[in-house]
Amino acid sequence: MLNQVILNAIIAGSIYALVALGFTIIYRTVKFFHFAHGVVYTAGAYIAYTLAISLGVNIVISFLLASVLAGAIGIVIDRVVYAPLRREKAPDLVFLIASFGVFIFIQNLIQLLYGAQILTLRTGPVKEGHHFLGAVITDIQLLIMIVAVVITITLWLFIRKTKLGKAIRAVSDDTIGASAVGIYPERTILITFAIGSALAGVAGILVSLETNLEPTMGLNAILKGIIASIIGGVGSIPGAICGAFLLGLAENFGIWKISAGWKDAIAFVILILFLLFRPGGIFGIKTRKEMP
Amino acid sequence: MEYLLHILVITGIYAILTVSLNLVVGYTGLASLGHAAFSCVGAYVSALLALQFGLSPWLGLLIGACVAGLLGIIIGLPSIRLKGDYLALATFGLGVIVYSITKNWVSVTRGPMGIPGIPGFVIFGYHLSDIWSYLILVAIFTLLTFFIIGRVVNSPFGRILRGIREDEIATLAMGKNVDSHKILVFIIGAIFAGIAGGLYAHYITFIDPSSFTLMESITILLMVVFGGMGSIAGSFMGAVVLVIFPELLRFLGMPSSIAAPLRQMIYGLLLIILMLKRPQGILGKYRWR
Numbered sequence: 001m002l003n004q005v006i007l008n009a010i011i012a013g014s015i016y017a018l019v020a021l022g023f024t025i026i027y028r029t030v031k032f033f034h035f036a037h038g039v040v041y042t043a044g045a046y047i048a049y050t051l052a053i054s055l056g057v058n059i060v061i062s063f064l065l066a067s068v069l070a071g072a073i074g075i076v077i078d079r080v081v082y083a084p085l086r087r088e089k090a091p092d093l094v095f096l097i098a099s100f101g102v103f104i105f106i107q108n109l110i111q112l113l114y115g116a117q118i119l120t121l122r123t124g125p126v127k128e129g130h131h132f133l134g135a136v137i138t139d140i141q142l143l144i145m146i147v148a149v150v151i152t153i154t155l156w157l158f159i160r161k162t163k164l165g166k167a168i169r170a171v172s173d174d175t176i177g178a179s180a181v182g183i184y185p186e187r188t189i190l191i192t193f194a195i196g197s198a199l200a201g202v203a204g205i206l207v208s209l210e211t212n213l214e215p216t217m218g219l220n221a222i223l224k225g226i227i228a229s230i231i232g233g234v235g236s237i238p239g240a241i242c243g244a245f246l247l248g249l250a251e252n253f254g255i256w257k258i259s260a261g262w263k264d265a266i267a268f269v270i271l272i273l274f275l276l277f278r279p280g281g282i283f284g285i286k287t288r289k290e291m292p
Numbered sequence: 293m294e295y296l297l298h299i300l301v302i303t304g305i306y307a308i309l310t311v312s313l314n315l316v317v318g319y320t321g322l323a324s325l326g327h328a329a330f331s332c333v334g335a336y337v338s339a340l341l342a343l344q345f346g347l348s349p350w351l352g353l354l355i356g357a358c359v360a361g362l363l364g365i366i367i368g369l370p371s372i373r374l375k376g377d378y379l380a381l382a383t384f385g386l387g388v389i390v391y392s393i394t395k396n397w398v399s400v401t402r403g404p405m406g407i408p409g410i411p412g413f414v415i416f417g418y419h420l421s422d423i424w425s426y427l428i429l430v431a432i433f434t435l436l437t438f439f440i441i442g443r444v445v446n447s448p449f450g451r452i453l454r455g456i457r458e459d460e461i462a463t464l465a466m467g468k469n470v471d472s473h474k475i476l477v478f479i480i481g482a483i484f485a486g487i488a489g490g491l492y493a494h495y496i497t498f499i500d501p502s503s504f505t506l507m508e509s510i511t512i513l514l515m516v517v518f519g520g521m522g523s524i525a526g527s528f529m530g531a532v533v534l535v536i537f538p539e540l541l542r543f544l545g546m547p548s549s550i551a552a553p554l555r556q557m558i559y560g561l562l563l564i565i566l567m568l569k570r571p572q573g574i575l576g577k578y579r580w581r
Contacts, residue, residue, distance in 0.1 A: 033377050084568055093323050094571045096377045097517065100510055101563025108553035108560065115549065219506070223388075226381065265392035268385035275382050276373055 004135040005256045006249070011141050011210075013248030014148035015203055019225030020232070020240040021155060022199035026074075028172040028235045029192045030086075032095035036077055036102035037200050038222025039110075042215065044070035044201025045208040046110055049121055059123075067201040074197020075190055077102055083186070103218070111215040119213045121205070144206045151199065152241060158195075159237065168192055172235070220264070227271045233281030242282060297423045299539055301495060304430035305488050307531035308437045310515040311524060312484035317513065318522035318576065319445050320477045321457030322371050323380035326387030327485055327512045329367065330360040332394060332504035334486025335493035336401060339410045342494075349413050353490040360486025361479045363390070368478030372471045387509055394501040406500025410493050426495050433491060437484050442524050444480065453477055454522075507556075514563055520576030529575065534559070 019041060026034045047069050051062030081098050129138040159165040170178040171188040179185050203221065228247045232239025247267060254266040274281060313327045337359045338352035347355075370382040394401045401407070413420040413429065420426060444450050452473050455463035464470050493499045511534070519530025538555040546554070566573065 033381070081564055081568070090567070090571065092377045093380065094567050096323075096380060097513070098564050098567035101560045101567065103560070104507075104510070105557050105560030105564065108556040111553040112550065112557070116553075230381075259396070261396035262392060265389045265396075268388045268392075271385050272370065272382055275378060275385075276370060279374070279378065 001256070003133050005252050007132075007135040007137060007141075008255075009248040009252040010245065011144055011248075012252060013245035014144050015207055015221075016224045016228045016247055017241045017244035018148055018151065018199055018203035018206070019221050020228040020244045021152065021237065022196035022203075023222070023225045024229050024235060024237055024240040025155070025159070025168070025192055026196040027229065029168060029189050030082065030095075032092045033099065033226060034082075034196075035096060035099035035222055035226075036106070037074075037196070037225065038218035038220075039103045039106040040070050040073050040077070040197045040218075041200040041204035041207075041221045042110060042213075042218035043073050043106060043204070045121070045204035045213050045217070046114060047201075048205045049114075049119055049208065049213055052121065053119075053123075063205050066205055067198045070201025070204070071194040071198035073106075074193040074200070077197075078190060078193040103222075107215055107218060114215065116215060119208075121208045121213065138210075140206075140209045144210060147202065147206060151202065155195075155199075156237065164188075164191060223264075224267060227267050229281075230271060230279075231274050231281055233283035236281070236283040239281055239283030294423060297427050299536060301423065301426050301430050303532055303535045304427075304434040305492050305495075306512070306515060306535050307434050307528050308488040308491075309485055309512045310519065310531045311438055311441050311527040312481040312488070313512050314516045314519075314522065314524070314527045315441055315445065315453075316477055316481040317516055318520070318527075319450065319457065320453040320474065322474060322477070323376060324367070324371075324383045324478070324481070325380050325506075325509050325513065326367055326383040326385075326390070327481070328504040328506070328508035329387040329390035330363060330482040330485035331489030331492065332390055332501075333363050334360045334489030335499050335504070336394060336407070336489075337486075338490035339407050339493040339499055340400070342411050343407065343409070349411060349490075349494045353487060353494075356490040357483045357486035360489070361483040364479040364482025365475055367482070368475040371474045371478065384506065384509075387506060391501055391504060391506070394504070401501075404501060406498055407493075408498045410497045410499065412494055412497065430491055430495070433487060437487070438524060438528065441480075441484070445522075445524070449473075457522075511559065514559055517566055517571075517573050517576075518562060520573035522577060523573065523575040526573055526575035530573070534562075 019037070023034060023037050026037065044066050048063050048066035051057045051065060052059050055062075057065070081102055082095065085095055085098060129136040129141070159168060167178070167183045167188050168191065170181070170183055171185050175185045178188070204217070207217070207221070224247060228243035229240045230243070231246055232241070232243030247270065250270055251263050251266055254262055258266075309327060309331060313324065316322050316324045334353075334356040336356075338349060338356035341347040341352040341355060342349050367383055367386045371379055374382055395403055397403070420429060445453070452463060452468050455466070455468065456470055456473060460470055489504075492503070515530035515534050516527060517530075518534060519528065520526025538551075538558065541551045541554060
């Protein structure tokens with residue numbers, strides 16, 4: 001039983017990590033809570049559904065295309081809503097509330113187009129999982145874990161080793177300084193939104209392979225993503241991953257020992273404890289901006 | 293006609309919620325995203341006392357408001373240490389926790405099944421059952437709330453609240469206790485929200501957790517922002533326009549499977565446009581910080 005709980009925690013953690021990673025690289029450059037990240041995750045899943053199920057496109061191609069389109073949605077949100085706010089130097093709360101607006105708008109647009117009912121991306125019958133150390137793991141869960149690991153390593157190498165990654169880090173650290181050495185901050189922010197939103201899309205698609213699609217799925221995802229990144233330390237990539245797995249563990253132990261209904265409450269109790277007693281998170285860098 | 297009066301009653305309840313949130317968000321500048329939690333507590337406490345112990349709804353309303361006020365202390369506590377979007381997130385989280393409790397503590401709250409058959413108010417042996425008497429009752433409570441909050445914000449106490457919003461450190465330097473004022477303002481806001489919740493419970497006679505979701509908190513915040521940050525008249529206008537306007541969709545003969553998401557889409561779009569064009573709201577004078 002313990003092995004199964006840990007395995008479930010790792011799978012949940014992988015999904016949270018993907019959402020938290022996208023959220024984190026966006027947060028690092030723009031320094032506000034991009035709440036609508038959650039609805040990009042939903043949109044990614046629904047686009048994949050439209051392509052693969054409704055239009056019958058090849059499943060791999062439609063998933064790749066859906067991730068790219070999720071990235072495009074991120075860019076549109078940034079250009080239409082955030083870029084004008086940035087020009088006016090709006091306070092963080094204005095960004096957060098505008099982000100809520102985007103979230104509500106797109107979520108209900110999806111509900112209007114597809115209806116409120118549950119859809120599924122799965123084709124064919126549910127296959128029995130593999131037995132592994134007394135725990136059961138399905139092919140899709142294995143896929144989730146592999147994709148999460150591959151994406152995390154790729155992103156890490158991209159941020160650390162490439163010129164573009166360096167530009168992203170430069171803009172995150174000091175926007176004015178970066179533009180002084182010839183980096184366009186707006187263009188870098190655009191790329192960050194594209195990458196982060198594509199990650200959200202991937203997470204959404206993976207989840208809907210494992211469970212189902214419904215228009216409201218994004219709320220839970222973004223809340224867990226934000227909680228994971230705050231536990232780990234907002235703006236820190238290793239922190240986001242650690243936070244995601246810690247959150248997955250805490251939730252799954254809660255499900256095992258208490259009951260599944262209290263999952264969200266457990267997550268938020270952890271969040272509030274961290275906010276009150278260690279707002280910098282585990283890996284937090286204590287800058288003036290990060291410290292509330 | 294019945295339907296029209298029902299909308300007016302709901303508008304009155306939302307006006308109470310809006311003006312009490314405006315006290316916290318608009319006047320004091322504390323981002324609170326858990327306002328529905330207070331009305332949830334007010335509604336559940338009042339409904340359960342009436343059903344389980346046969347307590348008069350009047351007493352229930354009072355006790356519900358007091359319990360909501362106690363919750364206000366808990367939700368207000370993070371405001372001492374956190375600012376801006378971090379505070380928003382913490383209050384949001386406490387809202388989720390309250391929602392989870394009502395949903396999962398099935399032995400007391402009956403969970404998602406909700407509580408049916410909540411008794412109505414009784415005045416001197418006269419049962420308030422028709423919609424007219426509820427309209428009058430809610431109108432009285434709404435007027436009282438606006439009167440009291442209007443007095444609060446124009447008092448020296450209200451000046452300190454505005455001081456906290458404009459410059460916390462300067463207010464502290466004036467020798468004012470910023471922390472206790474923050475908690476107090478959360479308690480006042482919570483009490484009125486608790487009353488609104490109690491009125492709702494005894495009027496509708498059925499409550500379930502889905503009436504007090506996160507979306508509800510955001511809707512109340514939208515009403516505050518739409519009407520105007522730190523504007524009493526604005527709060528009234530925000531509640532009136534945003535409750536009545538989406539009802540027009542229904543008159544256009546739209547089925548609810550289209551009207552419900554469309555209404556939320558309009559809310560979302562309004563939030564975006566307000567933030568882009570006029571973040572302080574239509575009648576608001578104060579900027580976010």
